[in-house]
Amino acid sequence: xxxxxxxxxxxxxxxxxxxxINCAYENTAFDYFPWYQQFPGKGPALLIAIRPDVSEKKExxxxxxxxxxxxxxxxxxxxxxxxxSATYFCAASNSGATNKLIFGTGTLLAVQx
Amino acid sequence: NxxxxxxxxxxxxxxxxxxxxxCAQDMNHEYMYWYRQDPGMGLRLIHYSVGEGxxxxxxxxxxxxxxxxxxxxxxLGLESAAPSQTSVYFCASSYSLKESTDTQYFGPGTRLTVL
Numbered sequence: 001x002x003x004x005x006x007x008x009x010x011x012x013x014x015x016x017x018x019x020x021i022n023c024a025y026e027n028t029a030f031d032y033f034p035w036y037q038q039f040p041g042k043g044p045a046l047l048i049a050i051r052p053d054v055s056e057k058k059e060x061x062x063x064x065x066x067x068x069x070x071x072x073x074x075x076x077x078x079x080x081x082x083x084x085s086a087t088y089f090c091a092a093s094n095s096g097a098t099n100k101l102i103f104g105t106g107t108l109l110a111v112q113x
Numbered sequence: 114n115x116x117x118x119x120x121x122x123x124x125x126x127x128x129x130x131x132x133x134x135x136c137a138q139d140m141n142h143e144y145m146y147w148y149r150q151d152p153g154m155g156l157r158l159i160h161y162s163v164g165e166g167x168x169x170x171x172x173x174x175x176x177x178x179x180x181x182x183x184x185x186x187x188x189l190g191l192e193s194a195a196p197s198q199t200s201v202y203f204c205a206s207s208y209s210l211k212e213s214t215d216t217q218y219f220g221p222g223t224r225l226t227v228l
Binding site: 006009032034036041042043044045046049089093095099100101102103104105106 | 215
């Protein structure tokens with residue numbers, strides 16, 4: 001049973017455009033929602049994370065929007081650049097339960113110059 | 114700080130062979146994790162540890178064993194490899210008493226092929 005559903009599976013965006021990736025979760029006990037970025041041949045690295053007490057978090061060109069009632073959260077990449085081309089994973093965890101992350105299936109983003 | 118390191122980087126096994134993957138971290142983290150990554154399935158937790166001498170099962174533990182004899186090391190063993198265990202394996206670590214954060218730091222991965 002997949003507890004975190006991620007879409008789309010792949011995404012092509014023009015340079016300067018906005019990339020949007022969506023995730024939905026089922027377990028209402030989740031209280032930590034990170035996004036990881038993975039380049040080919042590398043391990044995932046934390047990009048940005050949010051907790052349910054806020055509806056939005058912004059770090060540079062990256063923004064997480066969080067909708068607790070809908071159990072959904074999304075990653076927005078503004079002014080997308082070719083260097084943003086990577087695989088993005090959303091995840092969720094209950095930080096009181098040893099922080100075991102449940103990952104989405106990933107989105108392969110390609111930003112065309 | 115080297116962060117999280119994994120050895121080996123690549124390995125090819127024949128069905129039935131055994132091997133051990135080594136993960137080491139130098140961040141004094143309490144928690145360590147082993148994941149496998151397969152196309153279209155994201156990362157799935159195999160086993161994890163919340164401290165030296167402790168281990169617990171994750172989402173897909175069958176066919177794997179782990180040990181954490183030292184705080185900085187977390188070993189993943191395959192006793193009798195099967196083609197279904199062909200995957201990329203990632204180790205991660207998190208949480209220290211000094212820096213109470215949920216961030217998991219990942220190693221560079223081990224690509225394992227079982228023929």
